Every structure is written in C-alpha cells, then in structure tokens.
Amino acid sequence: MQAITAEKIFVKGNEAVAMAAIEAGCRCYFGYPITPQSDIPEYLSRELPAVGGEFIQAESEIGAINMVLGASATGVRVMTSSSGPGISLKQEGISYMAGSELPGVIVDIMRAGPGLGGIDASQADYFQATRGGGHGGYRIIVLAPASVQEMYDLTMLAFDLSDLYRMPAMVLADSVIGQMKESVTPNPRPQTLLPPKEWVVRGRLAGEPQNVVKSLYLGDGEMEAFHWKMHARYQELADRECRWEEVQTADAELIVTAFGSTSRIAKTAIAMAREAGMKVGLIRPVTLFPFPKKAYAQLSERCKLFLAIELSTGQMIDDVRLSVARDADVAFYGRPPGAGSLPTPEELFEQIKKNYRASA
Amino acid sequence: MKQVFNRPESLKDVSTHFCPGCHHGSVHRLVAEALDEFGIRSETIGVASVGCSVFLYGYFDIDVIEAPHGRAPAVATGAKRARPDRIVFTYQGDGDLAAIGMSEIIHAANRGEDITVIFVNNTTYGMTGGQMAPTTLPGQKTSTTPYGRDISKDGSPFKMAELLSNLDGVGFSARVALNSPKNVMQAKKMIKTAFRYQVEKKGFSFIEALAACPTNWGMNPMDANQRVADEMIPYFPLGVYRNTANL
Numbered sequence: 001m002q003a004i005t006a007e008k009i010f011v012k013g014n015e016a017v018a019m020a021a022i023e024a025g026c027r028c029y030f031g032y033p034i035t036p037q038s039d040i041p042e043y044l045s046r047e048l049p050a051v052g053g054e055f056i057q058a059e060s061e062i063g064a065i066n067m068v069l070g071a072s073a074t075g076v077r078v079m080t081s082s083s084g085p086g087i088s089l090k091q092e093g094i095s096y097m098a099g100s101e102l103p104g105v106i107v108d109i110m111r112a113g114p115g116l117g118g119i120d121a122s123q124a125d126y127f128q129a130t131r132g133g134g135h136g137g138y139r140i141i142v143l144a145p146a147s148v149q150e151m152y153d154l155t156m157l158a159f160d161l162s163d164l165y166r167m168p169a170m171v172l173a174d175s176v177i178g179q180m181k182e183s184v185t186p187n188p189r190p191q192t193l194l195p196p197k198e199w200v201v202r203g204r205l206a207g208e209p210q211n212v213v214k215s216l217y218l219g220d221g222e223m224e225a226f227h228w229k230m231h232a233r234y235q236e237l238a239d240r241e242c243r244w245e246e247v248q249t250a251d252a253e254l255i256v257t258a259f260g261s262t263s264r265i266a267k268t269a270i271a272m273a274r275e276a277g278m279k280v281g282l283i284r285p286v287t288l289f290p291f292p293k294k295a296y297a298q299l300s301e302r303c304k305l306f307l308a309i310e311l312s313t314g315q316m317i318d319d320v321r322l323s324v325a326r327d328a329d330v331a332f333y334g335r336p337p338g339a340g341s342l343p344t345p346e347e348l349f350e351q352i353k354k355n356y357r358a359s360a
Numbered sequence: 361m362k363q364v365f366n367r368p369e370s371l372k373d374v375s376t377h378f379c380p381g382c383h384h385g386s387v388h389r390l391v392a393e394a395l396d397e398f399g400i401r402s403e404t405i406g407v408a409s410v411g412c413s414v415f416l417y418g419y420f421d422i423d424v425i426e427a428p429h430g431r432a433p434a435v436a437t438g439a440k441r442a443r444p445d446r447i448v449f450t451y452q453g454d455g456d457l458a459a460i461g462m463s464e465i466i467h468a469a470n471r472g473e474d475i476t477v478i479f480v481n482n483t484t485y486g487m488t489g490g491q492m493a494p495t496t497l498p499g500q501k502t503s504t505t506p507y508g509r510d511i512s513k514d515g516s517p518f519k520m521a522e523l524l525s526n527l528d529g530v531g532f533s534a535r536v537a538l539n540s541p542k543n544v545m546q547a548k549k550m551i552k553t554a555f556r557y558q559v560e561k562k563g564f565s566f567i568e569a570l571a572a573c574p575t576n577w578g579m580n581p582m583d584a585n586q587r588v589a590d591e592m593i594p595y596f597p598l599g600v601y602r603n604t605a606n607l
Contacts, residue, residue: 028442054441058434059467066431066464070407070438073425074446078438096428201423201439203403203446212417214408214426 008185013151013178014039017107017171018047020155021079023189026105027053028078030067032060032086035119036175037109040081061086065093065106072102073213075200077159081107083175084117084125087133094168095134099215099226101199103162105155106140107171109178112337121174121261122337124312129172130289130319137227139234141169141241142288144259148182154286160192161241165233166199172288174311176261176342238290245284248274249299252281254356257296257320258309259285262343266309269348278356288316296323306330307355309348311337331355368392370401372421381581383538383571384412387480388419390548391451394555395422404447405439407432409461411453412486430461433468436475447558449476455485458494458518465524469564472529476554476565479520482573483592490576494518497595502576517595521568525601531563533602537570539588543598550600553607562605570596 011019018040021029029048031041041057048055054071058064064080071078082090087108097104110125112118132138141161143154155171162169201211217223247267249255258266263284273280283299285292300306306324308317314332321330333351335341367373370392378384395401401422408416410429417424427435432450440448457465457479465477484502485491491504495517499508521535532554536547550567557565570592572584579587 028438030438056437056441056471059463062431063434063437063464063467066428066434067438067441069427069431070425070435070440071442072438073435074405074439074442076442078442092428093431100426201405201425202443203401203405204423205402210417210421211423212426214417214424216414216426 008183010181010183011148012039012181013148013173014109015043016148016151016184017081017155018043019186020152021105022047022051023186024077024156024159025189026077026079026159027051028071028076029053029080030056030058030064030078031080032058032064032082034083034086036111036178037081037083037107039178040107061089062092065090068104069093069097069100069102072097072104073100073201075197075202079105079107081109083109083111084113084122087125087128091134094140095136095138096215097168098132098138098140099136100213101166102168102213103166104168105158105162105171106168107155108173110172110174118338119175120337120339121176121311121342123174123260123262123310124315124337125172126288126310126312126315129170130291138230139289140167141165141237142172143169144172144286144288145177146260146263146284148177148180149184151177152184153187156189160190160194163194164192165237167233172260174261234290238293241287242290242292242294243286244292244295245286246295247282247284249281249283249303251279252303253279253358254305254307254352255281255283255299255303256307256309256352257283257285259288259316262309262311265343265345266348268345269352272345272349273352273356278352279358280352280356285316291319291323293323296320297325300324300328304328305355305357307351308332309351310334311341368396370395370421372419374419376419377415378412379575381572381574381584383482383569384480386538386544387478387569387571390544390551391449391478392420393548394552397552398555398559400447400559403445404449405443407436407439407448407450409450409452409456411456413451413453413480416451430456430459431464432456432461433464433473433475433477437468437471437473440473440475444474447555449478451478452480453486454479454481454483454493454495458520466527469524469566470527470529472531472563474558474561474563476558477567478551479566479568480571481520481568481596482571484573484576486573486576497591519596521566521601524566529564530566530602531604532557532565532607534566534600535568535570535596535598537588537593537598539570539572539585546598556607557605560605560607562607568596
C-alpha cells in the first residue's frame with residue numbers, strides 16, 4: 001500500500017519554519033520581534049498553546065536565547081528565531097549552549113548589516129554563522145534552505161542533528177526565502193533514531209547521578225579535553241552530515257556555486273547558459289557547517305573553473321577555495337546586501353559568460 | 361546519643377571554597393534546609409550564576425544549570441516553562457542580578473514566573489576582586505572606587521527587594537541578613553516562605569540576603585558582621601516588602 005502523502009499547502013517561508021518546528025516536536029519557543037522574521041513568533045504565539053506548548057515574547061534576544069538554554073537543559077525541543085542585530089545579541093547564549101553541549105534550534109532570517117543595516121536579503125552573516133559567532137572557539141550546525149519546502153524540511157532536520165550531536169543548530173535563510181510563498185508538502189517528522197537524553201536536569205531520586213549542565217572547566221586539562229572532544233565531533237559531522245545539491249555538473253566546464261536565495265537566481269542563469277551552449281553546472285551547499293568539501297574536491301579533479309556568487313563581498317568563497325583542488329580557479333561575483341542589490345538572472349548570466357572558457 | 365544537628369541532605373559532604381566569614385555558606389545551608397523540610401530535593405533544579413556562587417553544583421546535591429552572567433532568571437524561566445512540575449530557583453550575587461542581569465530579573469519578576477530567586481547582596485563583586493557593585497554603599501571604597509562610591513557619578517545603590525515589590529507579578533519579596541543568630545533564624549523563615557510560594561504555586565518569590573565579604577572589604581569576619589549591622593542594614597532595611605498570599 002502506498003503511504004498517504006500530505007496535501008500541499010501554500011505558505012511563507014517563515015511560516016513553514018514555524019509549522020515544521022511544531023511537527024518536529026518543538027514545544028517551547030522564545031523570541032523577540034525583528035523584521036524580516038516576525039512571522040515565526042506570530043505563528044507560534046498562536047499555534048504553540050494549541051498543542052500544549054510554551055511561547056514567550058522575551059524582554060530581549062539575550063533573554064530569549066537564555067530561556068532556550070534553560071528549556072533545552074531539561075531535555076525538551078526548543079527554538080528561537082531572529083535576524084542580524086538580534087542574532088548578534090544571541091551569540092552569548094549560543095556560546096554557552098555550545099560550551100554546555102546543549103541542543104537547540106536558532107533560525108536566522110538574514111537581513112542587511114552591519115549595524116541596523118536594512119531589511120533586504122543578505123548572505124553577509126555567513127561568517128558569523130559558520131565560524132561560531134560567539135567567543136571561545138566552537139562551531140554550530142548551519143543549514144541553508146533555498147526554498148520554502150526546504151525551510152520546512154531543514155528545520156526538522158536541524159532539530160534531529162542538534163539532538164544527535166548535542167550542539168546548537170542554525171537554519172540560515174534570508175528575507176527572500178523567509179518572506180516568499182511557495183507550495184510545500186508538510187512532510188511528517190523523520191523517524192531518526194536519537195540517543196536518550198541522559199544528561200538533562202530533571203530533579204532526581206536518591207541514587208541517581210547528579211546532572212549538571214555547565215560550561216565552566218577549571219581543572220587541569222579539562223578545558224583542553226573538552227575542545228578535543230568537540231573537535232572530534234565536528235569531524236564526525238563533516239564525515240556523516242554534509243549535504244549539497246548538484247545540477248548538471250557531470251559535463252560542466254564552469255561550476256557556479258551559491259547557497260540559499262542566490263542559488264535560485266543562479267539556476268535561472270545556468271539555464272540561460274545551457275541554452276546558449278555553455279556547459280555550466282551548480283553546486284549548492286545545503287549544510288554550510290559542515291561545509292561539503294568533498295563535493296568540490298571531487299568535481300575540481302576534472303572541472304577547474306568555479307564561480308562563487310554571494311549576497312556579500314565574499315565569505316563562502318573562502319570555504320570553496322579551501323575545498324577545491326589546488327590548480328582550480330575560483331572566480332567571484334557578489335553584491336553586498338541592501339535595497340536594490342539583488343542580482344538578476346541576466347546579470348549572473350553575464351558573469352558566467354565573462355568567466356566561461358571551454359576546454360579545447 | 362541523640363543527634364541534634366546535622367548537614368542537610370541537600371548539601372554534599374564537602375568543604376567549600378568560600379573565604380572565612382563569608383555568608384554564602386550560611387545562605388547555602390538555609391536554602392538546603394528549606395529543600396529538605398519541604399521534601400523537594402528530588403524535584404528541584406538549581407540555576408547557578410556567575411561569581412562566587414557559580415559552584416552551586418559542587419555544594420548542593422541537586423541537578424544544576426549554570427547560567428551566563430546575569431541571565432539566571434531567563435534560564436530559570438526556560439526550565440520552569442519546560443518543566444512546570446519542578447521547583448526551580450536561581451542563586452545570584454549583586455553584580456550578576458542588579459547590574460548585568462537587571463533586565464532578566466525585572467522581566468522574569470514582572471511575568472510572575474513561578475520561580476524563587478535567592479539574591480546575595482554583599483555590596484561588591486567577590487569573585488573578580490572587590491569591584492564596585494550596583495549595591496555598593498555611598499562612599500564605600502572598592503577596587504574600582506578607590507576614592508569611595510560617588511553617587512553623583514556612580515548613582516545610588518539599588519534596593520532590589522523594594523524595587524521588585526512594586527511589580528504586580530511578584531508574590532513575595534523580603535530582605536534578610538545573616539550577621540546574627542536572630543537574623544539567621546529570621547532568614548531561615550523567610551527563605552522557607554519564598555519556597556512555599558513556589559510549592560503552593562503562588563507566584564514569583566524573591567529573597568535579598570545581606571551578606572558579608574570580609575576578604576574584599578578588608579576586614580576580619582567579626583568586623584565584617586558588624587559592618588552588616590552598622591552600615592548595610594540602615595541603608596537596606598530588613599523586612600517583608602510584598603507578600604500577596606500572606607504566607
């Protein structure tokens with residue numbers, strides 16, 4: 001018998017995140033209003049109480065992320081969401097969560113910056129997301145949806161990976177993906193096999209071990225041991241959890257690489273290039289941390305020309321350069337974020353033409 | 361032989377890192393006695409803060425979350441909302457609660473979170489070496505007010521028990537001291553009442569405990585105790601400032 005598939009719905013990217021969180025079993029959300037992500041707290045303030053969940057509009061982003069820390073320590077699935085300025089405020093809590101090995105999902109609907117910046121699409125928080133963002137030297141899982149369907153699916157994946165690897169996970173999108181509407185199949189929660197959370201604070205009966213959720217390590221060698229443990233865990237993530245999409249890479253003479261909303265524009269430009277007889281393909285990283293190095297390493301054995309496209313002056317390109325074969329060239333085209341800076345497909349097609357050179 | 365005095369079950373059989381004459385140990389004991397007497401040790405989650413009280417988990421035999429500096433009321437909020445069947449308390453110093461964490465305490469109190477906050481006010485930052493706290497008394501010399509706290513530049517000390525008692529979300533707010541047997545007995549009663557508020561789900565409860573910090577005050581324990589009586593209590597009067605359920 002065929003499985004019953006859920007009916008398609010037509011929703012905004014931000015709403016898809018909120019719906020997916022509830023489907024994933026998230027029952028606590030703590031957040032603070034900021035454009036362009038406020039649909040998420042609005043949706044959850046309405047829908048979480050209906051499933052017995054807790055919603056708090058916190059006093060600040062700092063308050064919100066620390067509520068996430070406290071709830072996560074008790075073992076529940078918990079989420080917060082924000083954008084640029086708010087994500088900066090949350091970095092303190094994210095660092096403490098990383099130091100305390102706490103899971104939790106943070107949604108970042110990127111807007112232009114620095115400072116108050118603007119509310120237009122941006123990818124300029126790539127470094128902040130993939131390099132840890134806060135103090136101390138840590139990484140978090142970073143997933144980059146490129147469609148409303150992926151906003152839904154990757155939010156659920158973020159909860160699973162976060163629980164599985166005991167570290168915060170971020171869904172990194174931008175105002176284009178957050179605000180646009182597309183049809184979505186609201187898939188059921190994946191049946192991931194997750195380890196029991198034996199480490200949670202719960203109050204305990206006599207004879208049970210004391211559970212302490214903490215990030216302070218003062219003993220000789222303790223802090224160093226923690227770092228090596230996490231280093232090994234990041235390696236495990238890189239080995240097992242890299243995700244990416246490849247489009248027409250098999251015969252490509254030029255491989256465009258872009259994530260999130262930019263990859264959508266790039267796909268149209270690549271179709272134009274193919275129409276014009278140019279062999280152009282795409283690698284779209286879905287996991288930004290761990291970065292899918294092996295995709296670039298393998299393809300650059302044959303294809304020596306890459307073009308990174310970003311809504312910034314160039315951040316992901318650093319990871320691309322570290323991933324490709326030494327003799328591969330990585331060109332760049334970027335538009336810093338802000339009103340009016342979203343490139344058109346024609347503009348990207350011009351960049352493809354400029355960089356393309358067919359092998360003889 | 362009949363045993364008349366023992367270590368509370370909620371405390372571990374270890375010695376603490378607290379300096380001689382420090383009142384943290386006394387406050388720890390009174391909180392532990394309250395947990396024992398209500399029989400709630402096995403359902404309690406403590407939230408430690410940053411400062412001398414960070415090692416809560418080393419002394420209390422309970423599950424503990426360590427919060428970032430000042431954020432304990434937000435962490436406790438998250439824990440309590442996720443596990444409303446648990447008893448959740450924070451234990452914070454004056455720098456933690458009334459400086460960097462002022463926003464978190466005010467808003468947790470104003471939401472009427474069903475938690476208990478133990479606030480230890482010793483008018484200084486103990487762990488970092490005796491700098492000015494938001495509760496440092498006018499004229500008090502600290503390592504960052506070498507000429508004494510100048511209220512025209514540094515502002516006046518916060519009176520947290522009074523401040524929080526103005527918020528409708530607060531059920532119980534009281535100030536106690538630990539400088540004499542009489543005050544310790546009274547402190548024990550108040551701390552128990554604060555936990556009773558949570559046990560009976562009567563709302564947010566707050567205890568401000570005036571405490572000595574002989575090391576950073578540059579005093580011996582006896583003189584430090586005397587300073588609590590002579591300088592702190594006149595500025596921070598003891599008493600119950602809010603008690604909505606009359607417990």
